[in-house]
Amino acid sequence: MVVVRRRNVKVFTFAFLLITVTSFLLNYTHQVTTTTWDPRHLIMQFSEQVQKLFKYPRRPCSCRTCISELGRSLWFDQRFNSTMQPFLTSQNALIPEDSYRWWLKLQGEKTPKNINATLKDLFEIIPGDGDPLQERGTYTCKRCAVVGNSGNLRQSQYGQDIDSHDFVLRMNRAPTTGYESDVGSKTTHHFVYPESYKELAENVSMILIPFKTLDLRWVVTALTTGTINFTYVPVPRKIKVKKEKIAGNYQLVVGINESLLSLYGLISELPMKDLPVATRGNLGTRTAVYVSILPLNKAGDL
Template sequence: MVAVRKRNVKMFTFVFLLITITSFVLNYKHQVTITTWDIKQLIIQFSEQFRKLIKYPRRPCSCTTCVSERGRSLWFDQRFNQTMQPFLTSRDALIPEDSYRWWLKLQGEKSPKNINDTLKELFGIIPGDGDPLQERDIFTCRRCAVVGNSGNLRQSQYGHDIDSHDFVLRMNRAPTAGFESDVGSKTTHHFVYPESYKEMAENVSMIVIPFKTLDLRWIVTALTTGTINFTYVPVPRKIKVKKEKILIYNPAFIKYVYENWLQHHGRYPSTGLLSLVFALHVCDEVNVYGFGADSRGHWHHYWENNPSAGAFRQTGVHDGDFEFNITLTLASIEKINFFKGR
């Protein structure tokens, strides 16, 4: 309701300013040409201008180009579905049946807890909404940096550029301490799942990507009883994250990324691709760093030394090559800016 009220106020302000400016210009024109001001003519001219304004489609943001704009690429338009909601919120905590059945198979969870009861308990603990990324505004230009974990970030000197963005999205165990000159120090949102959790600063929003019902139950216990400490590997019993800073990635959105963007390649999308498509939906300008191999063809994390050129490329779960081609295609049609690093 607050977001709707803000949009209404901004729209009213815009129309009011338009009327004022139009009145001034037309009044000045009439003052130059005639001595009397024809209010009837003014109304007619303003009505014509207003009809043109209503007829002309509104742009989704105030950037020079907006990533969600359609009509620029058939490839993009066939895949991008603006109606898909990236977040699971307290106001919309329902997962469609087909999405739920597909999601249950991702990690083969046996005897999962009732999903409706789990979501009710979860959103009884966390607010689940109110994050800035959940509100869109056509009067702003929301610049986002999606920072992957590739070794090509080493000696890239991208740090300052990354930190200049409105929102900086990072993922999994990515550290910044000691790598600031290359990867920056600013983080606004961090994507994790229980097995990849890392402690983060108080002002960082944690976006949990759930791959099974147990992941959602882990959030509940990590904020309360601390009873879950193992999924398929050990996970933290407790987490130090403010409840209002916890956001839930929508399982239905995972299915959308898999079907629309991955075209069923791999078993399910990687955190990197889920973060990238997420950004296409919530940001106006998307700049991508730390994706793909380094200049020698090596696939590794920037904080590790890994001589294997094939690491993390084809895991049997994610199709790294196909996912990377999606990134390159988005860059080629100028939907994202892709920084290759070293």
Template structure:
């Protein structure tokens, strides 16, 4: 029987772990497209509860407007048994400092980064290649021309913001200030599917916390896109501090217990994925 990929081991291979097989569902699309933009009732209700918008517009109207402005198409989802697609998912932990992982990270087919994640001046440790950058409107930053932006929408307004940021620039505030305009070409904007967010919350997080962190959303996304997944910049540094690699303040990581994400449960998921060799994690040197 043909293996699902050309790597030594393939993420999507079944019957390696019952725990994994009970959670992993390749039939759910990670990306929102024109073709799959109708949300199921249960997803819609869950997603609308995430952030209390007053009188949001109908989500179907918002997605219809969105796909008039962006194509939302990508070859990301095309897997082949003849390929070995490698992903580096780069978190923002201080354990990347002095790690020297840069070249290693850049050697992957896909390099996923998230939120602010600067690379300038940190190339030796974090690399300088980015293929896809996960953001939400409040964490968006200017990206290089060849980088795709993956918007994680937590509310209908986020979809409207994409349209606004590419056209009229009228939205400059959600629950916090957001950029009126973004420098990203329209065909480089992809949208994380709310249905997939709920799948991560239901199947992987088992309803711990209010919703998954950007880190966990990126990791499960990678499991659906790549055959080999390597994680960098996740977890505390060697002294147990939770902070970002670009900060000099080791105690800056008080965000770990935000009440929104269950950091410990998410860390257990990453630990399980590592122990069954579905991912490799590099914890700094």
């Protein structure tokens, strides 16, 4: 009887290991069928599998898939920077000199104010250590819709789908009034720069995308003295936004530059019919991207 039990344990152990290794190899083979073999990626994949099998680590989100989990796309893994924070804080405000110089060239400021002094003034006005993501600590699957401004959304009837998401991100002047059935009416986060600012609802977070030092200084004065009313076009002297509802990060403009250029090269090689209509996104959530480059048939959650 003891011999039979030991034999059963050995058989079970062998079968378990065989299934595990086979599953891993099949998954890895599927991942690299269109890419070159990379030993580092193999090691990373194996490490991920071991952690999942024996350590059961806490996943970055409770969704079926999480964007920060490695192993789903070698192309994405090589470009995703998990150390870069989405929002600027007093703790991560430093930027390498070469990256800063590149950022300054975006709109060619001739005599920009000192960036460190500007950030110091900024964090005296807005919180420099908070987390502007709503309920980020809640371990639940959040759904996010990123909405473009293209006319392709007209008569799409996506409004109800868009408004059903936990987070709805819009950009620039993003008209919704009169187009609710197509683009929805809900907004939780609104991406702007000074020249594209529009008055926001009280519960909407303003996400600044700064392209020059003056953009950061504009936020400071727009919440205090109102002295800046012109950049290269007229901009509002004052804005009505709660200070704790303001966030942004000029480093993201620098950090995603190379990845975006690579993505543009990838997309430019695809036939229009093969372009994606939706993609997994940020915030550790499931994200539907209502893109503005294609007429959409149906975009939903991933």
